Amino acid sequence: xxxxxxxxxxxxxxxxxxxxxxxxxxAGAAVAxxxxxxxxxxxxxxxxxxxxxxxxxxxxxxxxxxxxxxRTASPAAAIQGYxxxxxxxxxxxxxxxVSTTAPGFRVAAFRVGWYGGAQARLIWASRRVRGALHDxxxxxxxxxxxxxxxxxSLTVRTGGWPAGAYLLRLDAEGGHQRYVPLVVRSATAAGKxxxxxxxxxxxxxxxxxxxxLYRGRDTSYANRSLVVSFDRPYDGNGAEKFMVYERAAVxxxxxxxxxxxxxxxxxxxxxxxxxxxxxxxxxxxxxxxWTPEQRRHVGAARDAGTNLVFLGAxxxxxxxxxxxxxxxxARVVACYKTDFRVDxxxxxxxxxxxxxxxxxxxxxxxxxxxxxxxxGYPVDAPYVVESPDHWVFAGTGAxxxxxxxxxxxxxxxxxxPDFPHPGALEILAHSPVSCQGRQTYxxxxxxxxxxxxxxxxxxxxxxxxxxxxxxxxxxxxHGMDARTRAFVTRTTExxxxxxxxxxxxxxxxxxxxxxxxxxxx
Numbered sequence: 001x002x003x004x005x006x007x008x009x010x011x012x013x014x015x016x017x018x019x020x021x022x023x024x025x026x027a028g029a030a031v032a033x034x035x036x037x038x039x040x041x042x043x044x045x046x047x048x049x050x051x052x053x054x055x056x057x058x059x060x061x062x063x064x065x066x067x068x069x070x071r072t073a074s075p076a077a078a079i080q081g082y083x084x085x086x087x088x089x090x091x092x093x094x095x096x097x098v099s100t101t102a103p104g105f106r107v108a109a110f111r112v113g114w115y116g117g118a119q120a121r122l123i124w125a126s127r128r129v130r131g132a133l134h135d136x137x138x139x140x141x142x143x144x145x146x147x148x149x150x151x152x153s154l155t156v157r158t159g160g161w162p163a164g165a166y167l168l169r170l171d172a173e174g175g176h177q178r179y180v181p182l183v184v185r186s187a188t189a190a191g192k193x194x195x196x197x198x199x200x201x202x203x204x205x206x207x208x209x210x211x212x213l214y215r216g217r218d219t220s221y222a223n224r225s226l227v228v229s230f231d232r233p234y235d236g237n238g239a240e241k242f243m244v245y246e247r248a249a250v251x252x253x254x255x256x257x258x259x260x261x262x263x264x265x266x267x268x269x270x271x272x273x274x275x276x277x278x279x280x281x282x283x284x285x286x287x288x289x290w291t292p293e294q295r296r297h298v299g300a301a302r303d304a305g306t307n308l309v310f311l312g313a314x315x316x317x318x319x320x321x322x323x324x325x326x327x328x329x330a331r332v333v334a335c336y337k338t339d340f341r342v343d344x345x346x347x348x349x350x351x352x353x354x355x356x357x358x359x360x361x362x363x364x365x366x367x368x369x370x371x372x373x374x375x376g377y378p379v380d381a382p383y384v385v386e387s388p389d390h391w392v393f394a395g396t397g398a399x400x401x402x403x404x405x406x407x408x409x410x411x412x413x414x415x416x417p418d419f420p421h422p423g424a425l426e427i428l429a430h431s432p433v434s435c436q437g438r439q440t441y442x443x444x445x446x447x448x449x450x451x452x453x454x455x456x457x458x459x460x461x462x463x464x465x466x467x468x469x470x471x472x473x474x475x476x477x478h479g480m481d482a483r484t485r486a487f488v489t490r491t492t493e494x495x496x497x498x499x500x501x502x503x504x505x506x507x508x509x510x511x512x513x514x515x516x517x518x519x520x521x
Contacts, residue, residue, distance in 0.1 A: 068110035068120035068167060070177045070237055077101055077133070078176035080208075080233040082148065083168075084327050086199045087183040087264050091159050096180065097231075098153040099134040102172035107154070109182075112165045112247055114255035119247075123161050129154050131172065137209050143227040144216060145332065146209030147325070158184055163262045165197060165250050167239060179238035186261035190277030193500050194261045195250060196268060198287040199230070200320060200333050202241040208232045213335050226343070227334045231325055243474040245285030248467040249311055252492060253282075258500040266330050269294040269322055275301035280499040285312035285464035289320045289335060292352070292364075299369055302453045307499040310457040311464055311492070313413040313442075314374045316366040319357045321345065358419070367421045371445040372413035372457045376435035380478065381442065383407035383460065386430040386518070391498060391508055392446065392456060393428070396490045404484040406477075407466055408433055412442035413459040417519050422447040422455075426511035427518055429459065441518075446511050454504025456495050463488060 074080070081098035088094050098105060106128055110120040134150040163186040167179045183197050204213040209232055216223025234240070253260055261278065268274050269291045275281055281301060287310075295316055302308050318335055325331030336343045340353040351362035358365040358373070367373045382403035385393065408431045415427055429444035444459045462478060466488035469480035501507050 068108075068118075068122070068169065070169065070179065072175045072177050073237075074172070074176040074178045077135070078174075079105055079131075079170045079172040079178050080238065081153070081168075081170055081178070081180050082231065082233045083180060083182055084152070084231070085182075086230060086266050086330075087185045087197075088158055089187060090161050090163055090184055091157070093155050093157045094182065095152040096154050096156055096168065097148065097150040098129070098131070098170060099148075099150055099233075100131040100170075100172045100176075101133055102131045102174050102176070104128045104131050105170055105172045107156070108169045108171065109156075109161070110167045110169060111162060111184075112167065112250050112254075114251055119251050120167065123166070124156070124158075126154065126156075137232065139209070139211075140227075143334075144211050144223065144225045145227045145229055146211050146225070146232055147229045148209070148232040149326075163187075165195070165242070165246070165262060167242075170238075178233075179243075181234070181239040181242045183262055183264050185263045185267055185274075188277070189261035189263070189275060189281075192259040192261040192278060193253065193280040193282060193496060194263060194275065194278040195253060195282050196284070196287070197242070197246060197262070197264045198284060198289070199264050199266055200289040200291075200322070201265075201287055202234060203228050203230060203333050204289050204318070204320075204335065205241060206232070206234050208235045213333075213337070226336045226339060227323075227332050229325055230331045230333075231327055241286065244476070245312065245461075245464050247474065249282070249284050249464045249492070252467055252489065253496055256493060256496055256500075258496060265290060265294050266322065268297050270330065272297040272300060275306060278306045279502060280307040280309060280496070282309040282311065282496075283315050286461055287312060287315045289318045289333065290316045290357075291320055291322055295357070295364075295369060302369070302449060302455065303451050305451045305453050305503045307453050307504050308369075308455040309495055309499065310370050310372075310455075313372075313459055313461040313463075314411045315370055315413075315457075317356060317374045319352075319354055319362075319364075321352065321354050365419045367416065367419045370413070370457050371415065371421050371425055371447050371455055372443055372459050373416040373419050375412055375414045375416070375440060375442070376433075376438070377411045379409050379412055379433045379435050379442070380406055381408040381412075381431055381433040383429055383442075383444075383484075384431040385428075387426060387428045387512070387514075390426070390428050390446065392491055392494050394494055396487050398487065403431075404466075404487055405481070406479045407462055407484055407488070408442045408460045409462050409478060411461045413457065414441050415443045415445055415515055415519070417515060421445075421515075422449065424448060424511050424513050425515055427514055430518055431459075448505035448511060452503030452505040454499060454508060456499075463492075467492065 079100040084095040107126040109124040210217035211225040321334040322330040425447040469477040469485040
């Protein structure tokens with residue numbers, strides 16, 4: 001990451017430079033497959049390579065003037081696409097599979113960040129690509145798995161792309177647009193705060209083709225998918241889970257200027273080296289579906305001194321299995337849930353049931369990692385401060401008992417004395433909630449481990465949405481106001497900055513165990 005990106009003050013592109021992107025794209029000949037140029041860019045610039053026959057490319061400093069947002073909602077078939085990899089290292093290639101009713105389309109790659117408030121920057125733009133409509137998908141009946149199986153439309157090389165979270169915007173001729181998310185992961189997280197994106201959870205909720213891990217084409221749970229594939233577009237605008245539960249946290253982290261690294265849960269699953277030396281690892285607003293390998297690797301990193309942040313609720317709740325698909329390794333997510341007994345994998349792996357982590361066989365409640373337990377859905381309740389003098393609330397002005405309307409929801413976590421949790425744990429917020437007639441609490445919690453790591457969990461799925469409250473930005477503010485946004489923002493800044501300084505167990509005050517006082521246990 002360049003120094004300019006780190007301090008959030010990139011050079012401004014003038015109108016002539018911005019218009020050059022469109023002009024260069026229009027000048028390109030139609031192609032069925034193209035490869036991105038990885039020419040090293042100059043540090044000054046917002047200049048676009050418009051050499052005849054080349055793809056327009058923008059260097060790591062990019063164009064701040066380009067609007068990254070979708071301006072025209074796209075009907076389902078107008079344009080949609082998916083990548084053949086959930087993440088790549090800088091310089092690696094990925095395939096983009098696109099279906100469109102338009103005769104042609106273009107792709108623009110926007111890196112999400114602060115960028116002086118613009119919140120994303122154009123890093124690369126394709127020339128015109130010939131469009132094709134792919135109106136068929138494959139259904140694997142045994143597991144009700146939908147695969148698009150489309151031909152590759154273009155190959156993109158990421159030379160010159162900084163690591164980060166990307167939105168690939170598909171622009172069809174005629175004006176329709178849609179996103180495709182991609183993570184350009186960091187080669188190392190040593191000495192950095194590692195942001196862990198959650199594509200397995202995005203895919204679990206993805207209803208493209210009529211099926212998700214929650215429902216089938218008839219909308220019933222009984223006919224849901226048991227296995228879902230990355231070889232299909234995401235529904236809605238193409239990146240809804242990222243936009244609602246992840247983007248605002250990335251923008252804030254980049255604004256702070258702390259050293260950052262990027263990865264996905266899929267990559268953490270593959271290798272513990274992804275976490276090696278990280279100062280902090282951050283799970284974002286909705287990171288529900290984890291493999292046992294991911295959980296084991298994150299737990300080992302914590303024990304070795306990596307701080308952990310859980311900016312949502314319902315984190316590490318479902319135990320899943322990643323398997324290969326036709327286009328490579330880790331292309332499908334298996335989670336049989338209540339039907340785990342019919343999973344053929346279970347015959348040879350009796351403790352590897354793809355159900356909730358807390359359930360048998362192989363029960364391993366998430367609270368031993370997060371400190372809190374998923375407790376219910378749906379709720380809408382105020383967030384109530386319990387420990388206002390804790391360092392994570394410094395500068396918020398909050399007093400004990402102060403509340404922030406609608407911040408707890410729609411799913412929530414609590415400290416549950418009946419399940420294992422680290423011994424020295426402090427409840428920082430203790431919010432009364434009513435869930436389907438049951439009176440209980442949502443808790444924010446903080447604990448440390450002997451290796452020095454600190455762990456903070458917000459206990460509410462709306463935390464990242466709270467960063468956008470009353471702004472009209474993506475996501476839904478659920479009635480949260482600017483006061484709540486200021487509180488959530490300052491608290492998140494305190495946690496990220498404090499953890500970036502090193503092992504919180506040695507740099508910050510120890511937690512004051514108060515579980516027994518609040519729960520009488």
